[in-house]
Every structure is written in C-alpha cells, then in structure tokens.
Amino acid sequence: MTNIKDLAKMAGVSVTTVSRVLNHHPYVSEEKKNAVLEAVRATNYNKNLNAVHLSTGKTQLMGVAIPFSDHPYFALLLKGIASQALQYNYKLVLIQTDYSESREMEALQMLKQKQIDSLIICSRTSDLSTIQGHLHYGSIVLCESAEGMKISKTFVNHYKIFFEALEYLYQKGHRKIGYCIGRRSGTNSENRSLAYKDFHKKYRLPYHPEYIIDNCLYFEDGEKVVNEIKEMDSPPSALLVTSDQVAAGIVIRCEQMEISIPDEMAIIGFDNEPIAKMMNITTIEIPLVEMGRNLFLQAMTDNISTMELPVNLIERGTV
C-alpha cells in the first residue's frame, strides 16, 4: 500500500507538498502539483483515513443510537438524520440498542474512544447524568425534553399533545378513552402516562388501568388490541394509538370484526404516516424527518440548544 512518503519520493517533492495537494491547500506550484497528481494516478493511491483520524482527532463519523430501525418512527427519524449526513459528508454509525442500557453505554464508549465525533440518542435508557458526564468527549443530542439538563435536544411535547388529544375526544363526547403504546418506560411514555392521569383527574373520570395497552409497535399488533378490547366488559369508546401503523391495524381488525369506526370505536393515530392518509385515519402529525434533520445539525456543533417542534392534529374519518 503506497503512502504519502512514496508519493513524495516519486514526485520529487516533500510529504508536506503531497499533503497540500491532497487536501487542496494553496501555495503549491502547478508543476509540483501535477507531479504529485501523476504519482497518485500511477500508484492508484488512497489515503489511510485511520491515519488522518489519528492525526486530526476527528473521524467524520456520527453515532446514532436507536432501539431498532424496522419501525416507521425510527426509520423516519433516521431518514432525516441521513439526509443531512449526506449533505455534510458525514457517515453514520448505527448502534442498535434494543432499549438496552449496556448497548447505550457502548455508544457513549465509542465517543470516549474517539471512534465517533458525536452521538444522537434517539431513545434514551441510561441516566441523564451519565450522559451529561460524557459531554466533553463530543456533542450528544437527545430526542426528548430532558428538562433542566444542559444537553442539546429536539423534541415534541408529548404531554401536551396527549392531553390535547384526550380533550379533543372528550369534546366529541367520549368518556371512556384508552391508549396503545410501544413500551411503558421511557420519558415519552411517562409523559403520556402523566397526561392520561391528569386528564382523568381534571374531568373526574374513572381511571381504568386496563385501558392502557402496551407492546403496540407494528401493524399486526392492531389485531391483539382489538381482541383484548373485545374481551372487556366495559370497553373504551375511543383509542389514542401512538403509531399510525398500529392504528391502521386496529382499523383493519375492526372491519374484520364488524366494529364500526368511529361509531363504536374512535381512533386517533400518531405521526401522520402515509398509511394514515390512505386509510383516512385521524392522526397527530409529528415532523419526524424534520426532527432527524435538526438532531443532526445540533450534533454538528458544540453549542447546546433546545428545539421544540410543533405538532398538528389532522382530522379525518376515524373520530
């Protein structure tokens, strides 16, 4: 494998000059420049980026810690991140966490070990203080409100969204409202749970723990949800579903079971994925791709910033 020293020898110049040519620096004569380029061509030379990284202390690599990528929520987030990465000539290192704290620690470890310049944590599991302790190794960006913490973040206000959606259903006459969620832990889930409780307090409604159905991630989980509700003595009349995928699955399953929507069961989905439009599902639009883009930009700088993105209720046929 040829290196700049070889090139220098071949072109009859110093390694510095070679480096200058390779990095498009000024102050190098046409003549020598051509000699170097000729040597590059002749040897089919390639930089060893590991050497560059060691020397510069940077890798042009950004870590993305994500529970899994085969769900539209994270896939769309990733899409936004990737679009910016492309533009800024950054590569992404995918760190699948499966919501495991140790995997997330590995991501932080990579930052410490200078394998990545910065890190986006799409769904945090470890302590905020732990993360903050790693901040001087490189910039870290979160996807949640992380109140009071001096960490960059882009997020939507899940508490507010959930509360407003519940009130919307209340205004439509619903008094028995349930919700479907991916998992119970995690900041976003806890905020939603809180909103759900506060809503019931505010309107003095009875709180049914069985109205909360977790492990709802994919289209096919809609089947499980409807089956579960069918078994209830006093089923909810409306459902907040934190993924349009699941909402669509519920709608389909309801059709199969001849449960009329929205009369017998009202549905509000989340994210405004294309499937929601096609199936005419009322949903709350969350700008996931834009969030991803912003997460990337925040990870690029060392400045700490906070960005809350607005959401939008899209009224369609399932409420």
Next chain:
Amino acid sequence: MTNIKDLAKMAGVSVTTVSRVLNHHPYVSEEKKNAVLEAVRATNYNKNLNAVHLSTGKTQLMGVAIPFSDHPYFALLLKGIASQALQYNYKLVLIQTDYSESREMEALQMLKQKQIDSLIICSRTSDLSTIQGHLHYGSIVLCESAEGMKISKTFVNHYKIFFEALEYLYQKGHRKIGYCIGRRSGTNSENRSLAYKDFHKKYRLPYHPEYIIDNCLYFEDGEKVVNEIKEMDSPPSALLVTSDQVAAGIVIRCEQMEISIPDEMAIIGFDNEPIAKMMNITTIEIPLVEMGRNLFLQAMTDNISTMELPVNLIERGTV
C-alpha cells in the same frame, strides 16, 4: 487526554506492559498488572481507537450500502445483519445509496481508505467488474446471484420464484397477470422481468406492458395501483406484488372500491411480512432476516462463498 505513555509513567512500567495489560496478554506479573489497572482507574483512561486502527490496520467496522432503510425489505435485511454485528462486536456504518451509483462508489472508497473492513451491498448499482476490482481492499458481499462472478453472495432465485408464482396463478385459471415492482432496473428486477416474458412465451399469452406497474414500494402505493388498473379497458385478473406492504395497500384499496378479492382480483405478495398474515394475503416468504445474518457472516471472512436461500409459497386467502 491521557495515553499509555502516561499510564506507563504512573505505574512505573513500560508502554509495552501497559499495552499487554490492556489487551489481556499473558506474561505480566500480578503486581505490575495491578499498578497499571490502578493508573487506568485513577485517570479514567480510554483507548484512542483511531490509533489502534492505524496500528492494526482494522477498524471493526462493517459498511452496509442500502438504498434506504425505511422499507421493510431493507429494514429486515438490516435487522439480520445487525443481530450478527452485535454478536461479533462489529459496528455498522450505514451508507444510504438511494440507488445512486456515486454513493455506492463512496462505499467502495471507504473500503479502499480502510475506514471499514468489509462491505455488504444490499442492492447493487455499479458494475460487477468495478466491485470485483475492489475485492482486495476487503471482503465485499452482494445480495444477488451475480452469476460467474467471484464475489460472495447470499440471494434467492428471483427468476425461479417469479416463474413459479406465475405458473401457480396460471393453474388457478388466470390468463391476464400483471405485477408491481419497486423499480425496473437492478438485477432482481431484470430477472423478474425476464421470468415474466418467458412465462408469456411458454404459455403463448399476449404480453401487456401496461400490466407492469413500477414505483411500488409502500403501503400507500397500493392506491395508485388499483386506480391505474381501474382505468384499463382489459385489466389483469391477478397481480404479483413484490412487497407485502404494497399488497396490503392494494387489498385495502380494493375493499374501498368494492373490488372483490380474489374473485375479481387475485393477489400474491412477497416477503411474508406480519402484515400479510394478519390480512390473510397469499405470499412468497423470503427469509430476509436470515439473509442478513448470512451476509454478515460472509463479510467476516475472506473466503468467497455463495448461498442460495429457499423460498416458500404461503397459500392464504387472496388467490
């Protein structure tokens, strides 16, 4: 940032000994070992992986060139790859190609520049010969048959699958069969196109170019497909749909338009995604996760191997 030299000084040993301790090499006394470990603890030391990579010539990084990750086909492939990466302590670098050749060349470039040890190309755009020319920079694995080429690959026989599916529909009495596909170019698409033509030749059926509908990737594309077919004077009576997502979208749209399935329109999907099971869609099961796992394993070795995976027609209610 402390380095092994500092540690050596602190522990009163040589850098070699420090390195030995850090890499769990034998031949180091308990005493010195503890001294080193104590220094590590005291300084909160972390390896600089870039230095390791430069010195060893390896990065423990595998590149995954993928058109986009927000589609179940690639997401499932990625899932399989990621599961093995986790097990073998490899990290994945995501290279979104958007089917662009230049982006794919960038991936090859990364291999040349030693940023990644190996590369999985999930959907090739560049020349096979170009790829082969990069083989000595690191192992490269493809996801297509790549006949006669000395490159590792894991694939399913799309020609055979398509042909058999068409014959299956033929046996069921269908004479006007169309198909939906993501894009027209690409090895897999060309193989399918060839099978489609050969099928028509074999059974002396008229060839309708308008029965081939491209740009079918997502659930919502099903709407477009049905609308297009509705416009035809002589629409097909059966459809081969190269993604269960799209197949599901078509089924839903047909319900909306009151087109009866399978009587007026028969559907065969691909991949056997969970959505196909839930919606009782006849489909061809492709073991995507297993493919991903195998792709990873092939990329780990320098040996060239070929693996063709079997597929499976799952008869359900849409034919």
Next chain:
DNA sequence: TTGTATGCGTTATCAT
C-alpha cells in the same frame, strides 16, 4: 512556495 521535523496513540518486533 517548499521542506524538515515532530506529534498523534497504539501495536509489534526483538532483545534481554
């Protein structure tokens, strides 16, 4: 405009 010399932080070779 060009070159020399040094640093980046490891690993590996070869003595001892």
Next chain:
DNA sequence: ATGATAACGCATACAA
C-alpha cells in the same frame, strides 16, 4: 517477565 524502539500514515508548526 519486561522494556526500548520501530512501525502505522498523515497533518502541521516552524523554518527557510
């Protein structure tokens, strides 16, 4: 069992 020293390949401060 331990250590000195040479790679690894590039960037860059400084000198000229």
